[in-house]
Amino acid sequence: MRNENPQLPPGAEKKKSRFGDTWKRLAENKAAMAGLFFLLFLIFMALTADLFFDYQKSCVDLNIASRLQWPSAEHWFGTDEFGRDMFARVVFGSRISLSIGFAAVAFGLFIGGIMGAVSGYFGGAIDNIIMRLCDIFLAVPMMLMAIVIVAALGTSILNLVIALAISCVPIFARIVRSAVLSVRDAEYVEAARAIGGKTGHIIFRYILPNCIGPIIVQTTLRIAATISNIAALSFIGLGVQAPRPEWGALLSGGRNFIRDSSYLATIPGICIMLTILSLNLLGDGLRDALDPRLR
Amino acid sequence: MSESLLRADHLKKYFRSGKGNVHAVDDVSFSIEKGKTLGVVGESGCGKSTLGRTVLRLEEPTSGNVYFNGEDISGFGRRRMWEMRQKMQMIFQDPFSSLNPRMTVSEAIEDPLILYRLCPDREKRAKRIAELMDTVGLAQRLTNTYPHELDGGRRQRIGIARALALNPEFIVCDEPVSALDVSIQAQILNLLQDLQKELNLTYMFITHDLSVVYHISDEIMVMYLGQVVEKAPSEILFANPLHPYTKALLSAIPVPSLHNRRTRMIMKGEITSPIDPPAECRFAKRCGQACDRCFREEPHLFEAEPGHFVSCHAVEKGL
């Protein structure tokens, strides 16, 4: 039984790095990979947009002569009512939509996650205070809250991120709390206390890894919802200001021409839809890949 | 008695519920000598698991004291209790839920070593893990497998390795074999006995299975609704049970043999509620020998014969 080299026992499954293992399993999931590649492509386009397009020319300058042209070889996505190239506008728009979406959700997840974990793990009075606070936030319609925040702080990208992040916080707090509650009383958590585990160790090594599933799914859904919220805020003029292109703004701008130039509204709509779909596919795949029981 | 490693003194644990206090553990005292095994038997809800957790201070006792190596650990602060925990470990009942599903075998065994910084050196730690896996009979090739890929017996071995990692002197075994198949159960029981001999461990062995407790314990404590009703060395308890509840319990063991079968004592009646029970014998309502006194006065443990304690009015009168 005894082994010369305990680090490499014979016949043992090779020790895989946690990341490598997860990646391998994610790679097996075709839908998740499709989602991932689409997102990577979007991010790549957003980052390199300046190499292909001239921001000033395609997004600011007017060129009434070539207004409202249907998609063609010259203008892949057609042109808008001011003759600007829609393809360039969609690409530049993805910068804003994606970065605000990701940033706001990351921010909301961070704050809400801590609140939920604390609330779920300790319970009692702390739990009560945090959760009632969340109830208050949830009771106010999210849009209204974002409108109030943006109106009070002024319209800027940063304020938009803050407004959207705050609206995410109570949702994440609730999700994380319920996930923590479902594993807090598991016997392995008590076992961890029996071997002398301290609170932080137990939360990070035992509880959070076991509630990652619902959190990931909720995160991807939130990003999707946030992107459409940005669109809504832009629509009522509190979001991104013209002439900056943004998917929601493009979508609502195209609304006026839906009869004759339907591509103006459909193309940004399809972009939003595909992004959301990719995020969801990736999220589901990640959840499964992170669970060793599903191997 | 002087050599007792662990001693509990009038230990009580009440849980508050809507209707009143649930007396999960009610005034339990015992001591365990070094290297011995105390068996705790009782049916579900008798407070045996709570007793085990209270002894380790995984649950804070409502009142009473626990002495470990002569030191009163019930007053220990968080820091000292954490240090003490190295010496007092626990093996859990359900090998399917007592392991973190997201930790491999080696990670699970490594965790206590990291927590107490026992082997700061990575290589030494790997060596220690291999050593522990060897001790409990886990093949080295399982190092990087996850618990869900293993059967109950192997998982329970992981739980034992984890408990042993900190070189404890005392281990509470909470139904360690009741979720296992007979053939595997015997493997684990033998392992626990070998480890006890080899490492001079002291066990508190909690179970509902009477034949298992008889096999593994030096002394047995029978619990009923939070109280100890009888306590005696194993052979004495099985040869000469005194308390009516113990008698009924022993007679109910299904014997896997066609010969010398016992006649069953079937108990009737309602189980007394553990919520603020009145001052009477808690077994009286189900007892065939109950008399007036049993409903008026709570019996207390007394020594019926040397080393054999029982808490019953009828037995006291009969002597």
Next chain:
Amino acid sequence: MTEKEKTPPALWIRDLSVEFRGRNSTVYALSGLNLKINKGETLGLVGETGAGKTTAGLSVLGLVASPPGVITGGSISVAGKEIIAPLTGDEAELVRKRWGEKKHRFDPGVKRCVSEEEMMEMRGRHVSMIFQDPMTSLNPVITVEKQISEVISKHTDVSGSEALRRAGDMLELVGIPRSRGKEYPHQFSGGMKQRVVIAMALALSPELLIADEPTTALDVTIQAQVLDMMKKLRDENRTSMLMITHDLGIVADICDRVSVIYAGRVVEHGTLSDVFDHTLHPYTKGLFASLPDLENRETRLKPIRGLMPDPSIRYTGCPFADRCDEASEVCRKEAPPVYHRTEDHMTVCHLYRDKADKKGMRET
């Protein structure tokens, strides 16, 4: 003896094979299981986790989850009535023509001889099953007496009030006061819930009762009560019973005959005294040796070494060979032969190959 031959066995399972076909692997739950319960007798089916005990019980009631479960061969008959029968040569040919050798979603090796409606009529009426966990087999929002009466009115023409009255009778029969029938399951203790489940199973006095570890979730003293009650009711109604358990103590207490099951097949079968006092198969011997001795606590346990067999492996030899101390080369290669020590007592093991039945009989 003559009477026995006239009345068909209460349950007769021949060569039953059940597989669970997953995406990546197939679990062979039963591989050629043979069981026979004579009318009025109780057969203990003893085995450990994953041996296929529960699958055997479920397949009698046609409750094997499908997919992924498929019955690949064998036959089942209850009180002489065929439920599942093997395909005849022509039928098998037809199936092959229609579906090729592809993996089938339905049972490829057998045909069902009763319709789903008939099967439903049979469950509860003629064959009942008691499950291990009484907590999950009762509906928490319906009163106990209502639940029992529903079983009665579903299968018979009696009026609602008559069904309720009979439900009360059943409760009294299992030792629960009639007045408590108006209560909900959560107001009952575990032992009482299991009695309710038993009352429900016996409400229409079925000929066959399949009890799947009925007392495992209960305390010892309660277990004793429930077993005593089951014994009494069985004797009164002359119910035949299949007692699925892992506890040899329970078998000794309540059964007439025992079948020991390992890796989906019966390895030893006989009357109680055959199996307990003249144990033949090394696995059965191992089971007895694994149990703590109540006479002498110093005896060291002799566990069966190794692990449960991997159910996704199809064994050509004896599935127990890897854990058997007496195994030889032949055990791993060839399927073990059947040996009848007496007419009733048989085992499937290479140890007795010299004395084994000439034609490799499979009949039990």
